[in-house]
Amino acid sequence: MSAPLLDIQNLVTEFPRRGWRNPPVQVLKGINLDVRPGETVGLVGESGSGKTTIGRAVLGLAPVTEGAVIFDGKDISHLKAAARRTVSKDIQVVFQDPYTSLNPAMTIADILSEPLVVQGMSGAKARARVSNLLDRVQLPADAAARLPREFSGGQRQRVAIARALAMEPKLIVCDEPVSALDLSTQARVLDLFLEIQEQTGVAYLFISHDLAVVRHLSHRVCVLYHGEVVEFGDAGQVTDDPSHPYTRRLLMSSPIADPVRQRHRREERRALAAAGTPNAQPEKDPHLA
Structure with missing residues (x-):
């Protein structure tokens, strides 16, 4: 098995609150995940789960309070501006809104x-x-x-x-790159991502709130809840037979065309929500067992 291209180790990110007496808010609470060369890891969770903050920490746009971000064997957690520009050749990003990200x-x-x-x-x-x-x-x-x-x-x-x-990067951070597009355009852009990866061998950290989207192109999927990893493993297992109640809730929230199955799915999701989500307990990646 190849060494990770990106290795996020016990990542903690805090942001200050207003008022000097107020303690900082902890957005990420000890995140551990990795991306191998040529692989797509889907990072999924609801708004506020911390998934975009992980991507921004990798890009040097969010602070690393504790832990480390290792890229290609080097710690890039606290790089100065000149060193960060050198690394940016190998780490690129595709943002959510394709218009505001273009001059x-x-x-x-x-x-x-x-x-x-x-x-x-x-x-x-x-x-x-x-x-x-x-x-x-x-x-x-x-x-x-x-x-x-x-x-x-x-x-x-x-x-x-x-x-x-x-710049022929080794890794592209994809931050909700298809969420602003209609469904037919989404499918074409996702197929383009797959085609490019097959041609170039680039790795993706693919951030999305939609399990159906990450299932389409991810090799592994990492599920976040309130800044913690609750499930991380093979995409087929996580999206078809999730072990954590929160992942099952995410799966139930994806609409399907059959109205009868959709009603049953909605009822099951309500039951899971009523039962509550247990405290996040990171699942061990079976590939690392």
Whole structure:
């Protein structure tokens, strides 16, 4: 078994409250998870569970109060700005909103070539690379001369994916990358993620509130509840036969087309909610047993 590309060890993240007497709020409470080369780990939980904070800690955008974030064998928990810029070549991100994450005043060619030029690539090579990136995310060559507002939401997200791929990263943090898209566009973008991973071997930390989405492309799934890992294991096992009541509640919240089965699912979810969610007890990853 290969060594983890990303290894998050006992991660604790705290944010200050207003008022100097108030203790800080602890958002993450000892998170342990890993992502192997070429693997997709789905990170799922409701709003406020801490999943986005994990992604931001990996990107250096949220504090690491305790524990460590190890990437490619190096501790990147507390890097200075210059060192973080070096690491950013290998760790990229795709955000939830494909429009606000793209500069509306720049053409697609400028958006995609900017990180390449910053890293020292010549203009001619950058333009050739942009053409290759647009082809990889299945956008026409003439897209390079257009502005983000001229594209649909799904097309803008393809541009965001192309930008993340520009530096040929080893890991992409995907923060709810399809939640703002309609269902048919979601399916196409998810298939694009799978195709790109097959072609490049890039690893994904895929953050979502939807178990059905993470089941589509994840190898393993990590479930968060109130800043703690309650279940972590093979995607098929976690999404088809979850062991934790909270994971079962998440599964029951996904709608299905059959009205009779949907009613039974809704009743089961109410029963699970009435029973309450036990205190989070991290499940051991069977791959690490």
